[in-house]
Amino acid sequence: MPMAAEPPSPQAVPAVRERGDACPGALRLHAADDGALARVRLPGGVLTTGQARALGQAARRLGDGDIHLTSRGNAQLRGLADGCGAELAAELDAAGLLPSWEHERVRNIVASPLSGLDGGGLRDVRPWLTALDAALCASGAARGLSGRFLFALDDGRGDVAGLGADVAVRAVGDGGAWLAPGSVLVAADDAPRAALLAAETFLGAARSHAARVWRVSELPLPAAELSRLVRARLTAEGIGHEERPGPAGVTGGPLPGAAGDALSVHVPLGRLSAGQWTELTEVAGTELRLTPWRGVVVPVAGTAASRTAGSLARLAAAGLVTDPASPWPRVGACVGRPGCAKAHADVRADAARTLDAVGRHGPALYWSGCERRCGHPSGDHVEVVAAPGGGYRLSATTAGTGPPTASADDLRRIRAALADITP
Template sequence: MRLPGGLITAGQLRALARLAAEMGDGRAELTSRANVQLRALPAGAAAPLTAGLAAAGLLPSLDHDRVRNILASPLAGLDGGPGLTPVVAALDAGLCARPRLAQLSGRFLFAIDDGRGDVARLGADIVATLQAGAASVNGLAVTAPAVVTLMLAFAEAFLDDRAAHGSAAWRIADLPGGADRIRATVARQLDLVPAIPVPAATSAPAATRPVGIIGRHGVLLAPLGRLAAAQLDWLADQVRGRPARITPWRGVVLPDLADPPATLRAAADLGFGVDARSPWLRVTACAGQPGCASALADVQADAASFARRWPGRIVHLSGCARHCGRPAATEIDVTASSEGYQIARV
């Protein structure tokens, strides 16, 4: 399920809890694109699941569903700086309104950063940065109201460039010279001047991923990015007005809490990570056994013991050599093989 900007309402959290319990394995998995997955669905689940997701407002366009990959700074508008929710909504609506953009691949990624650099460096194809008085998209300076128009122009220009070169590339980076060529095309079309350096792809600085209480808001970490149905329902109970926000590092932001310390104590009792000492800030794992047919080990069950071996290090466990979801900043790479775990220091 795509959650543009990671935004999810109380009703949508409850719908996911119900669908996970009734059709899946009772859990929802958060992804590095701030999306959500349900696993272990039985044959025949497609129709009732689609109906349930649509009823919850999670499927605004079936044609465009796989291309609605939009990251946004999770704390934008909560701890200073501009709010990004209207920009996310406008980009999502603009995507869904253009039939041609359904041709983008499910790997194509948009990012909207509020200037702190937390999602600008995650390797998105189209990166917008909005700060007070300044905005840019892929290196083109623009006024804030024009950001969405420019992001959509980049997406269209990618499809044009791909077609002109007879390519089936999924990402701008897959087109040799594509980033510069597409930027020049869009600049020419809209009479803009390339002026802003494009952030290099890397992981977000740790300082941009706070955990715990931020003003009146709470930032929680989901253990290995998994949320049980009961945790989803509890999160829904905490949402007061503004939606919760799933983060690309598998956490949940709860805005506008009535009593932040009490909420965090309750969250800790439910197994959430609530401070920077939590292993769930640095340890991730793929689905592994039994959820993935390719897996050679139950990596989720083994993750906690590996986390204790290397405190403070960024550790990722993979059930096979495909390394699904491995963060770019991984320091200890643990991969299951037919002969046990292979450990590499990156």
């Protein structure tokens, strides 16, 4: 099953930020060792095939040619040349990928990627997604959110509910929607507006406590108090609500293969070559949905079964993962060398070389080039961290237990080190 993050702790973890939020965007580029980096927010991971072609063209003309997927279903362009920011912004804007330049870094919304396609879930969250994105872009207050703040819209199956979002909406069985923070049930039609109000309440609470924080988990305020403030704001705005415990159960992302009216593929280590991106856009009908598990869902409603099988075979031939038994969905990595100067190893190449050590079952692995462990999941997994002097240090992170550790002085020891720290 694809790696999933755990929900945040109900207790706030105060943090002190010494500087402003430097999270990259499409207009604020980040200088990396392999060139500038742009992060393009795609709410719900959704983009039309026309937008996908425009994004691919920008990557080929201005960057390294590849599309790099993030753990929030966004896309990154790497290897961008100096001084291309204005040209990139113009191309993205022309494709409709920058509906509000003032909000482009805060449009972080994950949504159940198979919603409305496979018969799972309790409702199609696409109307929520459209409404929340529009409300977010229309909110002056929302411009104050960090580029790390995250919304999640879950169709009831519990997939994106497990990704540690700051504001989460989850469909429930009686036709309503459960909102956190707030721990309340609201009417389904009120859910997008309630989600935005919860985010604005967070901003107000941070200001009143003179706290420079980016995430709800960092707010120096008890979770129960923030929930009380959210409920008060909903009441003031005329949104009816009822206190209710959160729904039980969290699942992971979609497995590779056919799923109802969609195809699901996994992208090894989240990097799509220009050729793979072209294959996806040609197989897709009208849109693509990038997933927070570094995969892509391709809606194929009305496609004959024989053509669906042919499309899966075509995508597999392009190097994308279509086999649900593949170990790739359980392997992740930061960018490592040569893209990051802080990395001690080319972790992506090493992860690929040792894929057989993962096997068909067992824990998820996340490879990091240094102790920062950028992008690592918070659920149960094994950290494989490159050591400054060479080799790797492994540690198992399992809820409720201490982190057993092991070392591997070279790649041939990875399998043995895994056996040392996992059942």
